[in-house]
Amino acid sequence: MDFTIDSEQRDLVAAVRGLVTKVYDSSETRRAATNAEPGFTAWERLAEMGVLSLPFEATPAEVSLVAEELGKVIAPDPFVESIVLAGGLIEAVGSDEQKEEYLDAIAGGEILPVFAWAEPGRDWAADAASVTFSDGTLSGTKASVIHAERADLLVVSAATDAGTGLFLVTEGYTAETERTHDGSRAATVTFDGTPAVPLGAGGDESAAIARALDLARIAYGHEALGAMQVALDTTVGYLKTRKQFGVTLNTFQALNFRAADLYVSLELARSVITWATVVAADENSSDADIAAAASQSALQVNRAGRHIALDAIQLHGGIGMTAEYSVGHYASRIIAIGQLVGDEAFHTDRLAATLTEHDVLDPIG
């Protein structure tokens, strides 16, 4: 197993970092962007740089490297939601005509797609139940759909006689939008006899949906990882400069030890999250391998993520609670990613279901 990245990948990282640290050069700028419509400002330039076509052209490794850079500045642009997940589904399931119609436009930033899958009152299950498709129309409610209001194209999962299918919708629905705690927007989307066309052949697409969600989870993991890294760096910097009792806080071993524990959590999480990408990028990995890797990664996102996010606030004291200072926003985004990928209990259950299929867990293929 080899975790090293090549020089082309390093260049990609440098280019994306250059761009997003310029667009979101401070916590203020980012906050201003999320408070204005549509809530993100790097999209066009990411498109120009070719980043939005990566999931269609490159491997999960490149996708994850980009996600990690976005996570470091907690860029509010819906790269994983729209490109990896919704775009990924169109690429995986769409007919040739649909791909031709949409993929270039998505990569160019002209069409923003989102995937409407979760349903009110349910967990992160991949199948659809309350939204149904019949006679060319959709009925039912999806929530919470990230950036549904801004979206030009909805990919919707819906129950059909054949199982869970995928459908494309451009109009004829209502979206009731709310702000999320991490500054994004999520909507309750209601379909009522909404005209929809099947994505692809129109049959059961459960497997493709599950796979796309798992690939998105793995990319989200890197977004969380980038945010965790910066939350820790910020905290360490603060301990070195903030003075109380006439000395800097890093005079107190109790605080330094907590920071050391955050580092332990971060490095262990980095290993699993990166390993999950390596699994996703390996052509021999089955859907089941990718699902297991996504769940392992999600467990780290939730556990290490909360450990780092919450202690980063605590070690800052009051300033960590303010909307003006960055660290609380990092915490909020890390927690939000946990809510997007599925929580610890959900992924523990998923992994428990296959627990007896191996005696020891072997990370190497």
Add this chain to the structure above:
Amino acid sequence: MRLQLSPEDQAFREEMREFFTTQVPERIRSKVIAREELSKEEWVESQQVLNAAGLAVPGWPVEWGGKDWTQLQRHIWHEEMQLAGVPQPLAFNASMVGPVIANFGSQEIKERFLAKTANLDIWWAQGFSEPDAGSDLASLRTTAIREGDEYVVNGQKTWTTLGQYGDWIFMLVRTDPKAEKKQQGISFLLIDMTTPGVTVRPIQLIDGGFEVNEVFFENVRVPVENLVGEENKGWTYAKFLLGNERVGIAQVGASKRNLATAKERAKERGLLERYAGRIVGLENELLALETTALRVAAHSDAGKPHPASSVLKIKGSQLTQAVSELLMDIEGPAALTSRDARVFLNNRKVSIYGGSNEVQRTIIAGTILGL
């Protein structure tokens, strides 16, 4: 980034697995898997099987029996050995004194000791800690005063693991009591434990066993040629040794094997559902530990542990403890009299020795985070 082993590494893994599961006696391996104590003879027998095949000390320089392996191959060797229940080559020999002698010793001292150390013809004990020098090891007080061609050693060591089996003991001693800093004036000295004036007294631990000892030195006369490297440079060698020790404590393979046992037992007793959450959580953390070990191995220069090896020490020891806790819990009331409860108690040691986990946090906060 790559997940699959290369065909060569895959073949290497199979070769290791085949060797460990067929050449090392099953009666020894099953004792390890049952977490029972081994006799001295069993330790020696197993290490000699490995050494005869050139597999006891792969980390040493090639001319002294080491292997020109990649870090990944070394990881595979270690992992397969533990999964098969093969006792690891005695750490005092293979990962502590051997590498110090090989790196810092004279040609003469290498020739005297290295081959016998690899073959466990000499059983080494580690004489570092003293009653008043634990985490603050450099405050040690055992003295070695030069008289002609000999050092005269006086003082006390403690916590000497398996000192009752020891033929020789490698010591940190104070050769210059007047040195300005306490780290200066320390030397690395080898002492034959049968020398007059050496007394070993057992200490009983909370699990009831006797694996550690106090060792007393009263006017023990040691030839000067038993000094390793230079006089008063012992602290440098000790730091090198402790860095290697830290890496060895992670025990990924052993924890994985023990977790598999726990899963099997929970299933046998119809308790899998009750314990599934804990098992999944531990598998996830062991995955994190193993993939971190692979990452750290890939980035460490020969002989010098990566600073993140403190992560491996902390998490590795915690997981050893957590898995033995699970094994104990699954036994229910039977744990009151079981071996596993004693192993669980015994495993409190792994977060204390090898640089306690608090010392590792100090290293992370200081050298990595700059706090």
